[in-house]
Amino acid sequence: METNNQHEFGNCFVQIMDYVVRHYTGNCLPENVLFAAGSGMLCSFGKKFVDNTSYPYIIGFAGKGYFERASKNLNIRTSLEREPVNAEEAAGKILEYVKNKHIICFQMHENDIGEHPAFKVQRNKNNILNKNFHHVIPVGLDLDKKQIVVWVSASPSSFVCTLPIDMVVQSWLHSVEVFPGSSFFWEGADNSNTQDFSQLEYLKEVSNEILNNHSLPERCFSWFTPSCFGLNAMWQFANELPLWMHNVNSEEAVYRKAFSELVALKADIGYCLTQIHYTVQHVYDNTKNPILSELPDAFLKIAEEWGVISNLFFKASFLESPTLLILRISERIKKNHDQLEKTLVLLNKL
Structure with a gap:
């Protein structure tokens, strides 16, 4: 092997x-x-x-x-x-x-x-x-x-x-x-899996099949429904951050640990959105579906914003009193949430 x-x-x-x-x-x-x-x-x-x-x-x-x-x-x-x-x-x-x-x-x-x-x-x-x-x-x-x-x-x-x-x-x-x-x-x-995956036509087939089976859109739209998942999760997280800071402001070790872990958002949520960007771009390149024309850039900007948010958490970990910065982060997440919701609505038209 x-x-x-x-x-x-x-x-x-x-x-x-x-x-x-x-x-x-x-x-x-x-x-x-x-x-x-x-x-x-x-x-x-x-x-x-x-x-x-x-x-x-x-x-x-x-x-x-x-x-x-x-x-x-x-x-x-x-x-x-x-x-x-x-x-x-x-x-x-x-x-x-x-x-x-x-x-x-x-x-x-x-x-x-x-x-x-x-x-x-x-x-x-x-x-x-x-x-x-x-x-x-x-x-x-x-x-x-x-x-x-x-x-x-x-x-x-x-x-x-x-x-x-x-x-x-x-x-x-x-x-x-x-x-x-x-x-x-x-x-x-399976025996059917003998084609050259590197060929453009097969990539087109894979992408189209995924979208036609609604595998990708359905997974994206788990962002819409359950209370602790998806867009609701982003909104809950944005609302919870300032409340949490108010309650644990004196427990320095706890919020510094939290900030150090939340830096991973860039490689976590940002990663997901970046891969959606590449997938939608790939499908658009092959299908020229006009609905998709603006979505690749929209997903990329949303993903890049999670990189900024990640860096702000890193900055917060060095501040003696990060409360004001946390309020800024909360507002940025809410704006990111609104933009993502609009973008997913467009994707749902496929």
Whole structure:
């Protein structure tokens, strides 16, 4: 299995899907097509808890269901394997999939593997940003040394390292306990999936099929309905920020932690909107649908605004009293919300 190709994608789920498509078909899809194939766009609002307090948070990429949707749209066969319940079963599944050159993907926690020299060197070399759970794919075995070669999906780029079998197995079992159902299994590509993905005509076919099946618009319009998702989530987040600052203004450590995490909005919601921009631009280039003519630039401007908002949160983390800046951020998010709503309404006319 592949061990030497770095995948520089902005999201680990899309990065893994790229690995799967390359492995089973030998083809390379643009990032926005992989993203659109899994209809990964979703925005949800919630709260993160630290000790005895909490802070508002918003996320932008829907990992749940992405692999199923992308695999179905791209004609990659999945397997309904159940996750392992003990070390022997976990090791057996890894051995079976690697020997058969199929793909099994699961998560490993930084606390389980972060201090191992092989992992530590690669993480530092690649300037890996995420230090929580990492998606990995076993790609090789050395049974004599009781080691597994794992391909690690990470931002800004994937990498490969060799770890002890016991460490990998225990970390997988840990992730199954924390995130049951997070493991995924693939077993091949359908015979129909033999075309050259790099050809413009096939890209046009993929994009049109995604839009005609309403996969992408429906996922976008989850932004419209549930109370804690989509446009409502953005509005709730914008309203909650000033209230939260008023209530926890004295708890410096809490809001500094919140700001440091909210900097990721640029790579989260901004990423989703950027991929929608590329997808809509691609479809417009191929269809010349006049409804789409102004949408690519509109999505791009909305995505760029999340980059500005992200930078403002970074600035707030250094201020002794960030309340006024938080009010500004709140107003910018509301304006971004209004612009996105108008843009989605236009997209809904497809």
